Amino acid sequence: MAKPAIPPQVPELCLGDEVLVARTEGIQTIRRGRRILAIEPETASWTVMDPGSWEVFTRLERPVLFSVLCAGLPGLGRGFVASVVEQLHRLGMVALNGRPYHDLGTLWPDRDPSGPRFLALHVTHGCNFACSYCYNASGGNPRKGMTAEMGRRILEKAFQELPASQLSFDFLGGEPLLAFETILEIMAFGRDLEQKYQKSASFLMQTNGALLTPDRVRCLREFRVGVGVSLDGPAEIHDRNRCLQGGGPTHHRVVTNLMRAREQGLSVTPLGVISEPADFPRVLDYLVEELGFEVLRLNPCSSLGRARGRFEAGGERAESFHRGFMEMVDKAWHHSRRTGRPLAVLNLSEMLVNLISKRRDQMCMRSPCGLGDAILSFSGEGQVFACEEYEEATKGTFYLGELEELELGALASGSTRVQALRRRRVENIPRCSRCPVRRFCGGGCAHKALAWSGELLREDPMCRFYELTFTELMWRISDEPEIVPALGGLGNASN
Ligand code: SF4
Ligand code: SF4
Numbered sequence: 001m002a003k004p005a006i007p008p009q010v011p012e013l014c015l016g017d018e019v020l021v022a023r024t025e026g027i028q029t030i031r032r033g034r035r036i037l038a039i040e041p042e043t044a045s046w047t048v049m050d051p052g053s054w055e056v057f058t059r060l061e062r063p064v065l066f067s068v069l070c071a072g073l074p075g076l077g078r079g080f081v082a083s084v085v086e087q088l089h090r091l092g093m094v095a096l097n098g099r100p101y102h103d104l105g106t107l108w109p110d111r112d113p114s115g116p117r118f119l120a121l122h123v124t125h126g127c128n129f130a131c132s133y134c135y136n137a138s139g140g141n142p143r144k145g146m147t148a149e150m151g152r153r154i155l156e157k158a159f160q161e162l163p164a165s166q167l168s169f170d171f172l173g174g175e176p177l178l179a180f181e182t183i184l185e186i187m188a189f190g191r192d193l194e195q196k197y198q199k200s201a202s203f204l205m206q207t208n209g210a211l212l213t214p215d216r217v218r219c220l221r222e223f224r225v226g227v228g229v230s231l232d233g234p235a236e237i238h239d240r241n242r243c244l245q246g247g248g249p250t251h252h253r254v255v256t257n258l259m260r261a262r263e264q265g266l267s268v269t270p271l272g273v274i275s276e277p278a279d280f281p282r283v284l285d286y287l288v289e290e291l292g293f294e295v296l297r298l299n300p301c302s303s304l305g306r307a308r309g310r311f312e313a314g315g316e317r318a319e320s321f322h323r324g325f326m327e328m329v330d331k332a333w334h335h336s337r338r339t340g341r342p343l344a345v346l347n348l349s350e351m352l353v354n355l356i357s358k359r360r361d362q363m364c365m366r367s368p369c370g371l372g373d374a375i376l377s378f379s380g381e382g383q384v385f386a387c388e389e390y391e392e393a394t395k396g397t398f399y400l401g402e403l404e405e406l407e408l409g410a411l412a413s414g415s416t417r418v419q420a421l422r423r424r425r426v427e428n429i430p431r432c433s434r435c436p437v438r439r440f441c442g443g444g445c446a447h448k449a450l451a452w453s454g455e456l457l458r459e460d461p462m463c464r465f466y467e468l469t470f471t472e473l474m475w476r477i478s479d480e481p482e483i484v485p486a487l488g489g490l491g492n493a494s495n
Contacts, residue, residue: 015066015082015085015086015096016066017065017066017067018065018066018067019065019066019096019097020063020064020065020066020096020097020098021060021063021064021065021066021069021085021094021095021096022060022063022064022094022095022098023057023060023061023063023088023093023094024040024042024092024093024094024095024100026040026041026042027039027040027093028041028436030471032475034050034051035048035049035050035478036048036049036054036057037049037471037474037475037478038057038093039436039437039471039474040091040092040093041435041436041437041438041439042092042104042439043091043092043101043102043104043107043358043439044354044358044439044440045091045092045093046091046355046474047087047088047091047093047478048474048475048478052076052080052084053084053087055073055076056069056073056076056081056084056085056088057084057088057093059072059073060088060094066082066085069081069085070082089101107358108360108366108367108439110368110422111373111412112363112370112373112374112412114163114164114165114166114374115162115163115164115373115374115409115412116162116164116372116373116374116375116376116408116411116412117162117164117166117167117168117374118168118170118363118370118374118375118376119154119158119167119168119169119170119375119376119377119378120169120170120172120375120376120377120378120387120388121146121151121154121169121170121171121172121186121377121378122145122146122172122173122174122377122378122379122380122388123145123146123151123171123172123173123174123176123179123182123183123186123380124144124145124146124173124174124175124176124178124179124380125144125145125173125174125380126144126145126173126174126175126178127173127174127175127178127208127245128175128178128208128210128211128244128245129175129208129210129242129243129244129245129250130243130244130245130246130247131208131230131241131242131243132240132241132243132310133241133273133275133301133302133310144380145174145178145179145182145380146179146182146378146379146380147182147380148181148182148185148186148189150380150381150382150403151182151183151185151186151189152185152186152189153382153403154378154382154403155169155186155189155190155193155201156189156193157403157408158408159193159196159197159199159201160197161407161408161409161410162408162409163409164199165198165199165200166199166200166201166202167199167200167201167202168201168202168203168204169186169187169190169201169202169203169204170203170204170205170206170388171183171186171203171204171205171206172205172206172377172388173206173207175207175208175210175211176205176206176207177205177207177210177211177212177216178211180211180216180219183205184219184223187203187223187225190203191223202224202226203223203224203225203226204225204226204227204228205220205225205226205227205228206227206228206230206271207227207228207229207230208229208230208242208250208254209229209230209231209253209254209257209258209261210250210253210254210257211257212227212229212257212258212260212261213257214260214264217260217261217264217266218264220266221264221265221266224267225266225267226267226269227261227266227267227268227269228268228269228270228271228297229254229257229258229261229268229269229270229271230242230254230270230271230272230273231251231254231255231258231270231271231272231287232272232273232274232275232283233272233279233282233283233286233287234251234282234283234286234290235249235251235252237276237279237282237283237286238250238251238254239251240275241273241275242254255291258270258291259291269293269295269296269297269346270287270291270293270296270297271296271297271298271299272287272296272297272298272299273299273300273301274298274299274300274301274321274324275301277300277317277320277321277323277324277325278320278323278324279324280298280321280324280325280327280328281324281327281328281330281331283298283328284296284298284328284331284332284335284345285331288332288335288343289335294341294342294343294344295344295346295488296344296345296346297345297346297347298328298345298347298348299347300321300325300462300465302448302461302462303452303461314452314461314464315463315464318461318462318463318464318465318468319464319465319468321462321465322464322465322468322469322472325348325465325469326469326472328345328348329348329473329476329487332345332348332487333480333483333486333487336486336487337486342485342486342487342488343486343487343488344487344488345487345488346488348487348488348489349487349488349489350362350365351365351440351469351470351473351489352473352477352483352484352487352488352489353489353490354440354441354470355440355470355473355474355477355484355489356477356484356489356490360442363375364442364445365440365441365442366442367424367425367426367427367432367438367439367442367443368421368422368423368424368425368442368446369424369442369443369445369446370387371386371387371398371418371421371422371424371446371447372386372387372400372411372412372415372417372418372421372422373412373418373422375387375388376400376408376411377390378403382402382403382404383399383401383402383403384399384400384401384402384403384406384408384411385398385399385400386398386400386417386418386421387446387447389445389447389448390447391451393451394447394450394451397421397450397456398421398447399417400415400417400418401415401417421446421456423456423457424443424446424449424456424457425443426438426439426441426442426443428457429443429449429457429458429459430457431458431459431463432459435459435467436467436471437466437467437470437471440466440470441460441466441467441470443459443460444459444460444461444462444463444466445460448460448461448462449461
């Protein structure tokens with residue numbers, strides 16, 4: 001049987017003859033040849049069983065005394081049966097004398113213990129690009145954005161009112177580098193606040209990279225900004241979607257700036273948006289083999305903003321993404337074996353973390369997600385939203401109020417709007433409530449579900465991708481457990 005992830009506390013097991021062994025309800029199984037994948041959804045446990053373990057498992061359809069179980073399996077031996085039962089117990093798949101291994105009341109905390117600590121500042125809606133799939137259809141007047149005064153006010157309130165001792169500020173657009181001077185003022189103020197409140201701040205930015213000049217890179221490096229640069233792969237893929245306002249390719253400029261920024265010592269991570277599922281392996285090749293990145297992010301393109309209507313969201317496309325993604329996984333694994341170094345495609349690493357542990361650090365892959373709890377976002381006009389991702393049509397649902405009227409630290413517990421949003425949990429979403437991977441996936445993104453279906457209590461439009469990919473990764477890990485550290489599944493997952 002595949003080795004399960006061992007939770008931190010392992011109580012003493014004493015499998016005496018009189019112990020009553022009872023299988024947990026709801027375990028789902030998938031056969032592949034002689035092996036069986038068993039998933040216990042509520043505790044997010046899984047294992048791949050060989051025929052011997054399966055034989056033990058099938059005898060547990062009704063509660064049975066351990067001595068009776070062993071007597072019915074004379075060919076397997078008491079020691080083997082005991083080891084299978086112990087493993088199944090630790091996996092949450094059997095109870096012993098009525099006692100489950102996990103305490104479901106505490107396994108999946110309802111709240112982020114530190115409260116909101118990811119603060120997204122939409123510093124401008126303007127953009128110098130006109131990407132064909134831009135999710136918030138950026139490109140308005142770059143002068144109409146967040147003022148430095150507004151940014152300072154947001155930071156002061158965040159430092160003052162939020163309980164977290166480490167706060168992370170993410171500058172988003174449009175294209176945030178169009179508001180570079182404002183961002184510098186806000187970050188300088190943030191450094192002063194660190195002293196005043198004895199808390200620390202980190203800064204992030206997601207940019208299209210075209211305005212990443214050497215001078216700006218020096219400033220960003222001084223403030224230790226982690227910069228995500230949107231690069232969709234080689235020119236023939238990138239330039240299909242990422243074009244200038246008024247047309248024209250952008251690849252050459254983005255790559256030149258990205259590579260120079262890396263040489264200058266800035267922490268840069270390429271982010272590729274994959275619009276054609278079959279591009280996954282080619283984009284990985286380009287970013288890893290040709291440009292030499294070993295930490296990157298490759299996100300399937302969502303049908304939001306300008307991409308609405310252009311790509312059909314839902315099952316078929318999600319299945320194509322799954323196939324492309326798994327080809328990419330094979331390539332990444334091959335690369336890591338060849339070089340002997342880990343390769344972290346962060347969205348894959350985050351899935352691996354969820355598969356081998358009960359940690360749910362990634363706020364978009366747990367239930368309920370970080371919405372209004374781990375994350376808050378702020379518009380240039382001082383409106384506060386429950387997440388950084390929203391469209392014109394959906395922003396009303398995520399709107400929490402005006403900065404000056406809100407006590408930021410009380411939102412998670414005191415805002416009826418936040419509480420309503422946080423009812424989006426896997427147990428309340430019809431399809432997710434029956435899904436074997438619900439505690440690995442978390443039901444996907446609340447915003448994408450809303451934007452796609454008009455309902456919050458719906459599964460993510462990429463649901464099939466998650467179902468298939470989590471399950472396939474279980475088989476892969478069972479075959480080659482080394483894939484987990486090799487592909488960043490032990491420590492590279494971000495927020
Ligand atoms: S979104 Fe789909 S894969 Fe994820 S928990 Fe819901 S039903 Fe399962
Ligand atoms: S709404 Fe989506 S993007 Fe926002 S925290 Fe939830 S899962 Fe993440």
